[in-house]
Amino acid sequence: MTRLRKKAFIALFLFTLFIFGTMMGLRTLKPSDGFSDLAPGMGEFVGERGGDRRRPVSNDMVVSPGQSHLASDTKVVFTKSDRDYSIFYDVQIFYYLWYGTPQMDGKYIHWDHVLVPHWDPKIAASHAKGRHTPPEDIASSFYPELGPYSSRDPTVLESHMSQIEAAAAGVLVLSWYPPGIADNHGEPCEDLVPAVMDAAYRHSIKVAFHIQPYKGRTDLSMHDNIKYIIDKYGNHGAFYRFRSTKGRILPLFYIYDSYLTPPEAWAELLHPTGAHTLRGTPYDGIFLALVVEERHKHEILLAGGFDGMYTYFASNGFSFGSSHQNWKAVKDFCDGNNLLFVPSAGPGYVDTAVRPWNNHNTRNRVNGRYYETSLQAALSVRPEIVTITSFNEWHEGTQIEKAVPRKTVTRLYLDYQPHRSDLYLELTRKWAEHFNKEKDKWLM
Numbered sequence: 001m002t003r004l005r006k007k008a009f010i011a012l013f014l015f016t017l018f019i020f021g022t023m024m025g026l027r028t029l030k031p032s033d034g035f036s037d038l039a040p041g042m043g044e045f046v047g048e049r050g051g052d053r054r055r056p057v058s059n060d061m062v063v064s065p066g067q068s069h070l071a072s073d074t075k076v077v078f079t080k081s082d083r084d085y086s087i088f089y090d091v092q093i094f095y096y097l098w099y100g101t102p103q104m105d106g107k108y109i110h111w112d113h114v115l116v117p118h119w120d121p122k123i124a125a126s127h128a129k130g131r132h133t134p135p136e137d138i139a140s141s142f143y144p145e146l147g148p149y150s151s152r153d154p155t156v157l158e159s160h161m162s163q164i165e166a167a168a169a170g171v172l173v174l175s176w177y178p179p180g181i182a183d184n185h186g187e188p189c190e191d192l193v194p195a196v197m198d199a200a201y202r203h204s205i206k207v208a209f210h211i212q213p214y215k216g217r218t219d220l221s222m223h224d225n226i227k228y229i230i231d232k233y234g235n236h237g238a239f240y241r242f243r244s245t246k247g248r249i250l251p252l253f254y255i256y257d258s259y260l261t262p263p264e265a266w267a268e269l270l271h272p273t274g275a276h277t278l279r280g281t282p283y284d285g286i287f288l289a290l291v292v293e294e295r296h297k298h299e300i301l302l303a304g305g306f307d308g309m310y311t312y313f314a315s316n317g318f319s320f321g322s323s324h325q326n327w328k329a330v331k332d333f334c335d336g337n338n339l340l341f342v343p344s345a346g347p348g349y350v351d352t353a354v355r356p357w358n359n360h361n362t363r364n365r366v367n368g369r370y371y372e373t374s375l376q377a378a379l380s381v382r383p384e385i386v387t388i389t390s391f392n393e394w395h396e397g398t399q400i401e402k403a404v405p406r407k408t409v410t411r412l413y414l415d416y417q418p419h420r421s422d423l424y425l426e427l428t429r430k431w432a433e434h435f436n437k438e439k440d441k442w443l444m
Contacts, residue, residue, distance in 0.1 A: 087204060089170035089240075090439075091432040093400075094210060094312070094344075094390040095160075096175045097151045097196065098186040101134075104150035105187070111148040113139030113185050113395060118357040127356040136408040140394035141350045143406035143413040145421050151192060157199040163401060164391060165203045167428035171240050172200055173254055173387065176209045178225055183212065197238045206240035207233075213257040219269040223276050226253065226283050242286045251285040254310060258289035259296050263303030270305030279305075288342060291321035297330060301337050308339045314346020314389040314398040315361045316374065324377035331381040343378040346389040347371035347424050350397035350414070367419065368427050371400075375431040382442055386435060388428060400424035 100109025111134040117124040132139045134148045149156045164172060177183065179190045200207050209229055211222070230251060233239050242252040258266070268274040270287055278284050289300045291309040300306045309330070313322035320326055327343050334341035348365035351358055363370055378386045390398045397414070402421040406413040416423045 087170040092171035093169040093388040101150040104152045111138045142403040145402035161203040167425040168432035171206045201238040208240040210254040219265040263299045266304040294320045310342040311344045315349040344387040344389045345374040345378045
């Protein structure tokens with residue numbers, strides 16, 4: 001009898017362990033996503049929408065299309081004659097330029113990021129403090145194939161552009177701070193932008209700007225920022241522009257944490273009657289606000305003067321904007337109000353290397369299936385542009401850049417095994433090609 005009870009207990013324990021492991025692996029596909037058996041190449045991916053009629057595809061344009069209200073009715077696929085594949089300007093990827101090493105920068109930058117304490121002292125007291133000590137201990141749960149690199153290294157930039165090209169993403173959305181300004185944990189890096197532009201140009205990649213919420217950012221400072229960017233980079237061959245329905249070709253700007261500035265202040269910059277409006281001037285553009293909470297979409301529409309919104313965050317369910325289940329409603333809202341909706345898909349999320357208390361927002365990669373579910377959710381709302389979060393935001397574990405297995409005395413890093421280091425580049429290309437095939441059907 002005792003032996004029978006022991007066997008039953010062991011069986012129950014193993015079953016419980018199996019269920020727990022399975023739930024942890026699938027935990028991140030909520031809310032209401034689930035795995036789908038639909039995949040690139042399947043014609044029934046989404047239903048056909050009647051009545052849409054647009055012009056045939058152009059293969060030699062260098063600007064992106066957009067919605068019927070903001071953009072031309074052509075999509076852009078650029079194919080270089082000496083290559084057997086395309087890159088797509090409607091697939092855009094967030095890129096970070098803030099990394100440094102002692103060899104190139106005199107010290108490690110960002111790889112040694114501090115462990116950010118929780119705002120509640122009681123919670124903060126139960127988690128580790130201090131900062132990371134590269135190269136063995138870096139501020140990421142993954143380890144880059146290039147090692148902890150410097151964004152100033154020309155060979156790194158070349159490798160990055162080759163990887164982005166391999167992923168078929170046509171636009172690099174560059175995290176940008178004004179000259180002399182940096183994030184709280186980094187150093188100014190605006191002087192690196194020309195090198196990024198040149199490297200991107202060599203690979204037929206375009207560069208858009210993701211303006212960060214630096215200290216003192218206002219509508220007035222933003223006016224100066226936009227003028228600076230267009231004056232300095234507007235004539236570069238890699239500078240990205242968006243074609244409007246009226247034939248105008250305008251720069252596209254992503255404004256991170258736009259909600260930190262009151263809508264009334266944005267109106268001074270983005271409404272035609274604003275005190276220092278950019279509208280109708282040589283510095284006009286397409287400006288996208290970040291939608292985090294549901295109320296933000298109304299602020300963006302009613303007061304801000306923005307041209308559309310994007311979601312950025314790769315953690316499904318983290319916010320209203322990042323929740324896949326809300327994207328159709330947001331897209332319908334944007335369509336009904338002449339706004340552009342740009343969903344952001346990501347391969348996963350894990351930022352516990354810098355925010356050790358934030359495990360509840362971790363989204364496991366599930367060997368690429370989380371990413372494919374995210375991309376499918378984005379494509380299902382028929383957007384004109386899809387953004388990828390991210391190429392190399394290593395702190396938050398959203399990178400698709402190549403990563404390798406790594407074990408040190410104090411760390412065991414996550415990796416992409418059993419797949420190769422370029423798994424997420426390949427998945428991005430597969431879905432980018434699928435996206436553009438589906439758009440052909442939508443336009444018929």
